[in-house]
Amino acid sequence: MVPRLIVVTGASAGIGKATAKRFADNNDKVLLIARGRDRLTRAVEEIEASVPGADLEPLALDLSDAASAQTLQHHIKATGLPVNSLLCCAGSVPRSEGGPEGTDVAATLTEWQEAYEANVLTSVIAVEGLLPLMSDGGSVVLYSSVAAYRGSGGTGGYGAAKAALHSYVHTLATRLGPRGISANAIAPGYVAGTELFGDGLPAARETMLVRQTALRRAGEPAEIAELGFYLCSPPGGYVTSQILQINGGSHHGA
Known part of the structure; x- marks a missing residue:
């Protein structure tokens, strides 16, 4: 049986790594993409240690650069397989910040540009680059945030x-x-262990985010990965054009 080819971006840590592992558990062939080669190598080693025989292929690539689309296409063509599913987990919180009041316009512009490049362009470039190589009946999953509803x-x-x-x-x-x-x-809402906030959240902020949930706990990367897996499975095939919140009840409804 020919394995499915699954492409996961932002796969070196957090939700992306958990997502790659979930598909590896299903005996899919997984292409893991991230910017940092060393971190990506460690992620592959971790998954292989817990999923013996996992069919994993790492590719260090910066998907905020439009030229990366051609590199990605060449790499996919070399596998000889069509892409079954693409899960765009790459994203980050900008490190540059202007203050909410009296902010410097240049600093604000830098923050917005960084946010757009890291969270929008990484998805658009991956999707548009791979669509010609995707099999009919496949799936695309993008990763948003509760911040899209509540502000950041x-x-x-x-x-x-x-x-x-x-x-x-x-x-x-x-x-x-x-x-x-x-x-x-x-x-997703607040998910522990994602490295989204660099060196981690201050304890007081983490406590606040947990208290905002109805379940009174943080989410886990594996829980988010399971939802992504479902959307790329036959039972999830009739779900499309949806924004699925998974936040422990920290934000209700659409």
Whole structure:
């Protein structure tokens, strides 16, 4: 039986790594993409240690650069397999910040540009680059955030960038529907162990985020990965053009 080829971006840590592992558990062939070669190598080694015989292939690539699309296409063609599913987990919170009041315009612009490049362009470049190589009946999953609904503090570039993915998902679902390809977004709340916040959240902020949930706990990367796996499985095939929140009840409804 020919394995499915699954492409996961942002696969060196957190939700992306957990997602790659979930598909490896299913005996799929997984292409793991991330910018940092060393971290990506460690992620592959960790997954292989827990999933003996996993069919994993790492590719160090910066998907905020449009030229990376051609590199990705060449790499996929070399596998001889069509892409069954693409899960765009790459993203980050900008390190540059202007303050909410009296902010410097240049600093604010830098923050918004960084947020857009890291959270929107990484998805758009991967999707548009791989669509010609995707099999009909496949799946595209983008990763948004609860911040798209509630804002992200500061000048708001991160939350706004994630919200841009919602419109893109609906556009993709309409474009790809005739090919039987589903397109959805997952919007997680606070998930522990993702490295999204660099060196970690201050204890007081982490406590606040946990208290905001109905379940009174943080999410786990494996829980988010399971939802992504479902959306790329036959039972999830009729789900498309949806933004699925998974946040422990920290934000209710759409």
